[in-house]
Amino acid sequence: LDIKAVNLSIIKMPLKHPFTTHLGSVTEREGIIVEVEDSNGFIGYGEGVAFSSPWYTEETVQTSYHMLKDFLVPLLKKKGISHPDGAIALFSSVRRNHMAKAALETALWDLQAKKEGIPLSKLIGGTMEAIPAGVVVGNPNLPEALKQIEGYLEQGFKRVKVKISPEDDYQYISGIRKQFPDLPLMADANSAYSLKDVNRLKALDEYGLLMIEQPLGFDDIVDHAKLQAQIETPICLDESIVTFDDARKAVELGSCKVINIKIGRVGGIGEAKRIHDYCVSKGIPVWAGGMIEFGISRAHNIALASLPGFTIPGDISGSDRYWEQDIIEPEIKVHNGMIKVPESPGIGFELNRERLKEVTVFEDRFEF
Numbered sequence: 001l002d003i004k005a006v007n008l009s010i011i012k013m014p015l016k017h018p019f020t021t022h023l024g025s026v027t028e029r030e031g032i033i034v035e036v037e038d039s040n041g042f043i044g045y046g047e048g049v050a051f052s053s054p055w056y057t058e059e060t061v062q063t064s065y066h067m068l069k070d071f072l073v074p075l076l077k078k079k080g081i082s083h084p085d086g087a088i089a090l091f092s093s094v095r096r097n098h099m100a101k102a103a104l105e106t107a108l109w110d111l112q113a114k115k116e117g118i119p120l121s122k123l124i125g126g127t128m129e130a131i132p133a134g135v136v137v138g139n140p141n142l143p144e145a146l147k148q149i150e151g152y153l154e155q156g157f158k159r160v161k162v163k164i165s166p167e168d169d170y171q172y173i174s175g176i177r178k179q180f181p182d183l184p185l186m187a188d189a190n191s192a193y194s195l196k197d198v199n200r201l202k203a204l205d206e207y208g209l210l211m212i213e214q215p216l217g218f219d220d221i222v223d224h225a226k227l228q229a230q231i232e233t234p235i236c237l238d239e240s241i242v243t244f245d246d247a248r249k250a251v252e253l254g255s256c257k258v259i260n261i262k263i264g265r266v267g268g269i270g271e272a273k274r275i276h277d278y279c280v281s282k283g284i285p286v287w288a289g290g291m292i293e294f295g296i297s298r299a300h301n302i303a304l305a306s307l308p309g310f311t312i313p314g315d316i317s318g319s320d321r322y323w324e325q326d327i328i329e330p331e332i333k334v335h336n337g338m339i340k341v342p343e344s345p346g347i348g349f350e351l352n353r354e355r356l357k358e359v360t361v362f363e364d365r366f367e368f
Ligand code: OSB
Pocket: 056, 135, 136, 188, 190, 238, 289, 290, 291, 292, 293, 315, 316, 317
């Protein structure tokens, strides 16, 4: 790839409604938009999905920006890269900082696909023409959550995920089940429980949840294996899986029956694909997680979720789920619960420059 420049924009946008987990609420989202330009004028887009504070992983917008500016972009400038599948090796002298790496790596994948004139989904082995949309309700108020779920079902969403914690699980889940007995429903605990809560978690079995996501420690795979042996509900791991080896070890130990893959959390599309391929070989279903992100990251998720192992609807909703106006055009739309996988080259969406300018709080450019 003959790269001429990298552009980084830090953007900030309010959410339409606060998104709440037991760890806190998100009311405003910052992100980093990466643009990698080559000598033919192609531009690859990436998005850094770290949050403003380190509540979900240890990274933040500022640490990601620091890694990009002072290490990752200089590595790319100094050593170059012939294909994005070399990015893992190129960035290997930087420990972790997966969201920062993914921000740049995903832009390289988009650029490669544009250079080849093919959709990103095709470049990485995607097979689906459309993917099912799933939505996350981050509202602890049960009557409000029920109303929201009703609205999402009218829009055709295929699956609903809610956030739970030991302070609010039976009452919340049973309230949803009473109104929606057949809804494909799952619950994400974001590490709110410990092994001491095994009876509480066992009692959730009666609600027929598709799965329970990350009930125990964010970095644990041992206790999850002990828990999975005692409950019927399949465990899905999110926070615990940050590398291919984490996935392999979790599957070998029996710590989960499902894995949520987030490109940012695992450090890029290359690692996400490796985890996907391994899970397919082991019969472990995967789905694409979400990060309350903007359209660029959602577009990468759509391409990833078109791979054959993504057999469960992910946390992929339309641009209007969180934003008054997204930074891409066209915006991402859900039709009858499905999202079309773009057929144009690369991610298949353009930056809406006017909107990007409106929400940019800081910008920097690196000439190669
Ligand atoms: O745990 O999956 C999670 C959002 C931010 C951080 C972590 C998670 C989430 C979500 C929402 O569940 C996903 C989305 O709609 O983008």
